[in-house]
Amino acid sequence: MVVVDHRRTSAGFALLVVPDTTSAALQVAQLLVDELQQQRQPLGLATGRTMEPVYRALVDELAGWSSPARARLLGSWQSFNLDEYMGIGPGHPGSFAAYMAHHLVDPLGLDPARVCLPDGLAADLAAEALRYSRALAAAGGIGLQLLGLGLNGHVGFNEPPCGPEAGTRVVDLCPTTRAQNAAAFGGDPAAVPAQAITLGLAEIRAASRIVLVVTGAAKAPVLTRLLQEPPSPALPASWLQGHPAVTVVADRAALQEGPG
Ligand code: GLP
16 A cells, blocks of 8 residues: 655645655546546646656556446546647657557547547647637536646646746747657657647646646756745746645655655
């Protein structure tokens, strides 16, 4: 059993402290199962390395379920991803569409039409951002929003500086973000697309519940900032303060704490 330490931060977040990445993944996978069982609003999903063990844990958990129980849980799946690179499509291994196919759609046998992402190959980017935000609104907005944390404090691709009212839109990616995500593009930051469509902080903050997952020592500096600094455009994730239901799931490495 995973030992979880429940705290509340001065920024108003519920903080779940777990020993390591594996424990974080198990905790978050369970939250996703709980949310899917209620099936009220679409899930908001993130990509990135932080979510890989989370999605693996979800797939492993459901592999132990009977087929009817799985079918019941997954039958009305609907999710909206936070973001997608522009200029590449699902056939590109670096696209978030390919990531979702690999980590969730294929292993869970989901209907791809129910796993929504912006279309990276859209000819008119602004129109695609508008279409995506309207599709989300028509589906009822996000229920549980899963978030990772960028090294520069971004959530989704809401790069600093960013205010709390920013909506779904086309964004230019920061050099730090392109470097952070270069591994999926042969290690070359210049090969990472320069633009993306992201859900805005407005749509993220409108979610019923937010779960921010932060693991690994590399995230310690930005997590420290998030837990200590007042909200500001310099740290987009800081606008999660004030939301009534934010849970931060962090491992001891990200919190710079030794084994408990
Ligand atoms: C990426 C994505 C986010 C992700 C974050 C953290 O750029 N746009 O959705 O959560 O940055 O990525 P990672 O988990 O790889 O550290």
